[in-house]
Amino acid sequence: MKKRFIALALAVPLHLLALEPKEIYTQAADAYKAKDFQTSYTLFSKLYMTHLRDVDLNFKFGISAYEIGNYEMALAAFERVEMLQPSNLRNKLEKARTFFMLKMYEDAELTFKEVLSNPLLPQNVRKNIELYLSRVIKEQKKSFTYVTLNLNTLYDSNVNSAPIDDTYNIGITEYATAEEKSDGALETSISVVNIYDIGKANGFALKNRASIYLKRHFEEDEYDINYFSYMPSLLYKYTKYTFEMALGADVMTLGDKSYLQTLSLMPRFEYEHTKTLRSMVHFKYQVKDFQQSAQKDLDANHYELSYSLQSILSPRSYIQANITGVQEKKKHGTRVDVNYDEYKFDVVYANQFTPLYGAELYAQIRERKYDDYSTLFSSTRDDLSKSIGVGMSVKVFENLLLRLNARYDKVDSNQNVFSYEKQTLSAGVVKTF
Incomplete structure (x- = not known):
């Protein structure tokens, strides 16, 4: 002793x-x-x-x-x-x-x-975990794949984004606006992520992400959506720095018709100031190609620059603020609702209160200013939108969660035919494989 x-x-x-x-x-x-x-x-x-x-x-x-x-x-x-x-x-x-x-x-x-498997996990933290997993699976001499399945039932109070006002004016003539259509829908989304380490620790990894989103309305089937996305990316991490270069290809159908195809390029950079404070920047260039002749003049080049600041408030909670600037420029045609500049600010707060219960709060304000003058309304369109949402997750079984969400959106436009509001409620399950 x-x-x-x-x-x-x-x-x-x-x-x-x-x-x-x-x-x-x-x-x-x-x-x-x-x-x-x-x-x-x-x-x-x-x-x-x-x-x-x-x-x-x-x-x-x-x-x-x-x-x-x-x-x-x-x-x-x-x-x-x-x-x-x-x-x-x-x-x-x-x-x-x-x-x-x-x-x-x-x-x-x-x-x-x-x-x-936690849906409240920030996307940048998710990417860092995927990088660690790529090293784990490299040691095990295999690639890592995980699948996330979401099944939701949803209620939308204004499926067709009908105007708030009952009438709108063109010149001295008054016209009736469309009536709101409320409806329920079933949503299904599947995301498959594969990641493979191709370097040493703090090195490169290849990531492939494919996702499918299906939305089926109970009555208003002309608003049904099929959405397919594929995004390969190269990840690189060095000490406090993370860089990702992603390509994207998207296909969307609306109702029973082919609607939109896009190609995109998105570099993303993240810097870890401290263990609890991170900055993230991304730039996105996207080409939009509408498939129906009636929408061909909507074809556009999309530019997006975003900065995010994330603070880990506790081991169970975080808050993140995002500032994003967007610009779209039409490729051809004379439509006045294509060229615009947009600025948006949003905040998300999430807290995993207990092993079973977690919650998320979301708020956004967005201003969109169109470039072209509308002779129909004798003005240049300017929209201001506000959104607020709340979500809750409940762990039912291992890797199976119940999700409840509520959201309110309102758009105010100087051209009142584009002003609308809606409430959305959803309940569903999230399963990770």
Whole structure:
């Protein structure tokens, strides 16, 4: 016993032995914040045995152990946190990373998949998990594929986006507007993602994503949608930087007719300022090709530039703000409803309150200004739209979630025939394979 005490005394600086636990924790937290993980590990190791139920202390102790290569101790700390706080997504991610470093590849894959099944997960975090998974599957000498299936029933109070006003004027003549059509619909969407690592850690990965979206109205079948999308991309990650170059091809039918085909190019960049703050930028160029002769003059080139700032508020919640500028330019024709500039700002907040329940809030404001003067309405069209939504997820079984959503949209236009509002309610299930 005396030898053990001497060894411990030699391992810990003498000036730390006289410190009170509160002082030790303060110094450990300061060292952790400064990324001096060797010091924070040494200090936290003096405290954790008497603070086994302290989530914050054990999580920071686990991170410190991970960063200095003591993966067994890190895993034990993350497992303690999981017992105390099962809904802590950040802890699950760190636990999965630790499994990988311990070459426990099957456990790492299962844990990453568990996090991926959460619909509240931000898209950029999802991409980072996919990159980690690509390394896991490379070690297992296989490619990784996961499938997400959504089945929803939906109610739309204004399927045809009918105007708010009963009449509109052209010159001195008054015309009646279309009546609102409310209807229910069944929605089905399937997304298949395959990812394969083609480099070393913090290197390249190939990602292929194919998705199908089907919408079938109960009565208004002229608004039925079939949508098919394929997006291959090349991902590259280096320390705090992530870059993605994506190509896209989309095909859409409306009712029983072919409606739209598009091709797109989208580079995306992400920078991790801190563990809880990230910036994301993407540019998108898209060519729109309408398939019916009546819509050919809608053919356009679409340009989009977006900046997003994401803050991880806690291991279970985040908030993200997005600012996007859009421009569309017609390829031919004289239609006045094609060329426009658009600016939109939206915010999303998500919180996984418990292992079973999560919620999401969404709000957006968007202004669209058209370039061309309308002689019909004696003005240039200007639309202002506002949207707000709330969603809730309930875990039913492993990898099976119940989703409830409600959304309200309103568009105010200086040409009142384009002003409308609608409410949308949906309920469905999400299954990840």
